[in-house]
Amino acid sequence: MSTYEDLLVGMLRDPPPRNEPLPLSNRRETMYGATLSFLIVSWCAVIFRLWVRVRVVKELGWDDAFVLFAQLLNTAATVVVCLSVEAGLGQHMLYLPMKDFTQYLTLFYIEHAMYNTNTALIKIALLLQYLRIFKAGAMRWTCIALLVLVTLWGLGFSIAAWFPCWPVAGYWDRTIAATCYGFGFGDVSSFIATYKAHSASNMMFDIVIFLAPMVLFRTPNLKPKNVIAMVGVFTFGAVVVATSVWRLRGIVETQGATYPYVDFTWWSPTMIVLSCLEIDLAVICASMPIFYPLIEKSLSAIFVxxxxxxxxxxxxxxxxxxxxxxxxxxxxxxxxxxxxxxxxxxxxxxxxxxxxxxxxxxxxxxxxxxxxxxxxxxxxxxxxxxxxxxxx
Structure with missing residues (x-):
């Protein structure tokens, strides 16, 4: 059974080139530009959503509360990602000062725990939004069942992410005696298996949740503009699923940033940026059905x-x-x-x-x-x- 220390020894025996050119995904401008740009767009969608619910519909719901909570947590996670760039994200961790590497592990612990919690929150928000549409019948019970499953799933992985070691400080300070499991890197096999399990199950729930409203296409006498609007929303949802698939692929290829050698700061940028974009896109997709009818009505008032x-x-x-x-x-x-x-x-x-x-x-x-x-x-x-x- 390999341990964290065994992987470090292997990297020291065959260190990466010190002056290796930075891939595009590892550059600061790429990480800053991608995360901050999508964060701004997602905030525009949330603000517009809340404005419609407060000023137009005048009916706030639990789905709005969960979307707002998810977006606040998403903002905090994005800020932590930007701080981790300054701490060495995108560089070879072997050549980072020990102080910077410890700071990076602390920041990564926070952003990763936030991401695990946020993936559940945004799915719960979407399911609560579906319950506004499906007032009775099989689809309502399906949404309730999914809501229970997602809540339990999110609770389990959130606990594993927020408490990966005991004491928790053992996650970023490997010099203290701590009992670690799963995300805490107790051993290589369980560490990789936990990452794959969360990413795969996250992708599966994304697919199921974004496909659930497809039953609306069976509505009698559905207008062509309804079809176009719904296709647009589901296409946007497909982008969220594709982002989740892309992230899972990166985790599998790098074995959770441990292959071909352990280098968390070098192999992680793509997966971390995709984590931020996945939440941003999910928030935008969840908000689109709320404010689209108002936009469509406004355009009709102008042109029709x-x-x-x-x-x-x-x-x-x-x-x-x-x-x-x-x-x-x-x-x-x-x-x-x-x-x-x-x-x-x-x-x-x-x-x-x-x-x-x-x-x-x-x-x-x-x-x-x-x-x-x-x-x-x-x-x-x-x-x-x-x-x-x-x-x-």
Missing amino acids: SYEVRVVEERVVDDYGLAYELEHRDRAGSLKSNGTSTRELTVGDEEEVLAKGGRKVGFSVGCDPLSEEGRGGGLRTNVETKAKPKWEL
Whole structure:
């Protein structure tokens, strides 16, 4: 059974080149640029989500609380990653001063524990969001079952990540006597197996959770714009799954940053950056369905308009003349206009019909075949637009 010390001895026997060129993933600008850029975008999505829930829908829920908590934890983890870059992330750990390497292990312990907790929090937030949609039936019970499984899964791996050694300081200070297991590197085989188990199960839950709402495509009379919007959200979810798969692949290839030799600061940058991006993308994906309908509605108000017009024409005698004069406009008709963007509409019947509106004509109180009926009666023109597209 190999131990941490055995791997260090092997690295000292065959040390890596001191001046080895840095891969793109190990450069500071790459790590800073990728993590901070996506963090800003994810915060924009969270703020927009909360604004819609507070100011528009006026209905905050537990899913919003979990998304906000996950994003706060994600921000703290990203800050710790940036600090770990200054402590030596991206460099060969053999050539780091012992003080810097101890600081790096301390920072890595914090960011890794946060990541393990955050993977569960964002999945719980998504499942709570699904429960808003599925009010009854098999899908609701499926979401509840997944919620229980994810909670237990996240609790187990979070405990393993926050308490990998006893005392905990034994994780970053290998000079003190400590009992370590799993992520704590008690031995190489259990260390690698724990990392693979978490990454593989994380990927599996990602796939199941992001595929669960696919049942919505079976909704009768689903509008084309609904389909496009849902495909967009699920495509974004597929990117999250792909990021999780990419991270698992890196862990398998480097055996948890221990192959071909143990070098945590050199082999870890890609996996650490992908961990940050995975949470960022998951937060964005969780927020998209909340604010997309508002964007779609706003775009419809700009580019699409509708008009409802009622035209009333009657054959009147002297007794009804006063009534008609009171209720007619200058053109001799009574009109009601309900247009949200009136300046963008022409208002003629031909254009409305060309846009898919309807014209309904009928007469009341006279024979439609008589001369009187041909010249008057009650005619009603109703011009409408289709229902809002984001309705399932």
